[in-house]
Amino acid sequence: MNIKSVYNKIVGSGNQEKIIKGVFWSFLGTLISKGFAFLALFLVARLLTVQDYGKLGLLQSYINTFTLFSLASFGVTATKYLAVYNNEDKKKASEIFSLTRIFVFGLSTLILILSYFFNDAICEYIVGDPKLKIEVLICSAAIYFSSLNGLQVGALAGLQNFKSISIVNIVNGVLSLPLIIASAYYYGIKGVVVSLAIVNFSIWICSAFLLKKELIKNQLYFTFKNLKQHFDTLYHFSLPSFLSSIMLAPVVLICNSFLIKYNTTGYYELGIYNAAFNFSQVGTILIGVMGQVFYPMAMQNFGKNNKKFNFFNINNSYIIGIIIFLPIISLPDLFASFYGVKYENQSMYYSVMYVGLSSIVIAQRQGIARNFAAGNFMWFSVFSNLVWAVSTIFSCYLLISKGSVGRSLAFFIGYITNTLLFIPFYINKKLIEKELLLSKEHLLLVLCIIASNLVFVFIDNIFLRIIISVISLIICLMIFKVWFKNYIKNG
Known part of the structure; x- marks a missing residue:
């Protein structure tokens, strides 16, 4: 029995093949991404005081909250409708994805602008420390790129290209571990949030490049035409999904x-x-x-x-x-x-x-x-x-x-x-x-x-x-x- 026949026997076909291959690539990327991130935060907890670690956690929850506002569940929408229509209706898949992309870009830009003008209020009423103004501004940049990346990864998941998602996650993990630990050691909280912004920018570039290749491969495209007819999709799926996840x-x-x-x-x-x-x-x-x-x-x-x-x-x-x-x-x-x-x-x-x-x-x-x-x-x-x-x-x-x-x-x-x-x-x-x-x-x-x-x-x-x-x-x-x-x- 040769290697190829053993491989085919293990992997199988149909759903079994999709699951095994998907799990392998997703596990590899997620293990490095989440594993390295956990290790980084674990070491940061030992480097910072308990109080400063609490402040960092509050800034992270600020990033997570407003990333969800910016992404507005359009990443999940892209996953669902690309999975459903990629093989059946390329035109419809392209139009729905184009609509989600426009909305995410607009919302992310709006939140970035608002966070700049309301920085003082955010520091006082949300973060609870007026001294963290610069850190909150840097977090706004992390939110912007994290939102754009979320949509792109959602699209890759809908196209079931888990290998590309794995690459994005590996880049995330490899960058996060040394950057976050070094910045926490030398610059404290401010250094960590700068690192988060750099990492989110880097993985946005990476996922954009990989998604472009996948869209071309699947003959999907970006368009401004016939988008209004899909507003009903946003109302019945994206809006409730957003309200639910938010x-x-x-x-x-x-x-x-x-x-x-x-x-x-x-x-x-x-x-x-x-x-x-x-x-x-x-x-x-x-x-x-x-x-x-x-x-x-x-x-x-x-x-x-x-x-x-x-x-x-x-x-x-x-x-x-x-x-x-x-x-x-x-x-x-x-x-x-x-x-x-x-x-x-x-x-x-x-x-x-x-x-x-x-x-x-x-x-x-x-x-x-x-x-x-x-x-x-x-x-x-x-x-x-x-x-x-x-x-x-x-x-x-x-x-x-x-x-x-x-x-x-x-x-x-x-x-x-x-x-x-x-x-x-x-x-x-x-x-x-x-x-x-x-x-x-x-x-x-x-x-x-x-x-x-x-x-x-x-x-x-x-x-x-x-x-x-x-x-x-x-x-x-x-x-x-x-x-x-x-x-x-x-x-």
Whole structure:
């Protein structure tokens, strides 16, 4: 048997081939990008004071929030409609992508101009420190290029060119690690935000070049003609998608602002929370990989009776989330020790634990979120996320006196509340099959997660907790295996 036949046997064909190739390239790029970014922020946390790390986290949430405003979910729109129409209708695919490109450029430019004129107000009311004027201005440049890059990467995902996305992510990671660490060491917060602007500019250039090649290859083009007829697409998909996704970043920014305004040690507590939250970024490495690959495929397979695809579309992120975060919620003190002595305290431990629990809930919802988009239920998604936003902000306001622990617990409460309230809707609209949500296997998984959480609360011996964590992880994987077999057999 030669190498080519072995390769064909492993990779297979059809969806299997697309998934394996997509996962490989997405994993490679995302591992380097997110992995290096996590390592950079981890080292920066050791270089800066806890208070300065809190300020840096607030600036990052400012960048993330206004990048979402600039991008306005047009990256997701490009992904969906290029995936759907690239092979069926080149003209329609070109027109919709051209429209999204014009809107993103216009919104990004508008926000860049407004951020310059309202710099003082942003520093005072959003960032909470008038001394950070220059840093906020530099962040505005990072927002501009990050938005443009987001659209281009979304288009590459729609064309299922995960190799190009991988190259963009590799450039991101390779530039980020040395630039951020060196700038933090020599210039503190200001140096880090300058590095972020340089990195975002660089990856925008890279993704623009790669996207141009891919558009030419697929015979797609930029045009100003016949764009009005696609405004209906923007209303029914882009607008609700934007309103749905925009909930997250502003809620993060609002809760961060609560922390610095209503807690006497706000920046310190925010520094603790940001360090704890960095562990959730580890999960996004693999969850983001699977999401990039499964998103365009979910657009094409929604409503079809493909049992294997349905199971893995819903549960692939959930499996990854449990593998990564089950040990973290059992051993938060062990993971916190990586940051050094200044982060070894009860606030950090419980913040890490609640962040881990929230991350598992988020991972479980990823497949449902893809089906929201595939089934054109984006206006319902807006309402769902609004419920989450209100419950999270309200919880954070009530718990803000507890600092970073209250901040992380509020997000967990928001996600759990939203999930429980919308279970009937998910099933009724066939966003998820009942067997993939309300089953004895899922109940056992939930019990394992709860038990892992209680392990830290009631058992002090770290070696015993490590053993229990490994056993729990093995049990969870066995449950997933049984769940898959029963689901396929009963189908």
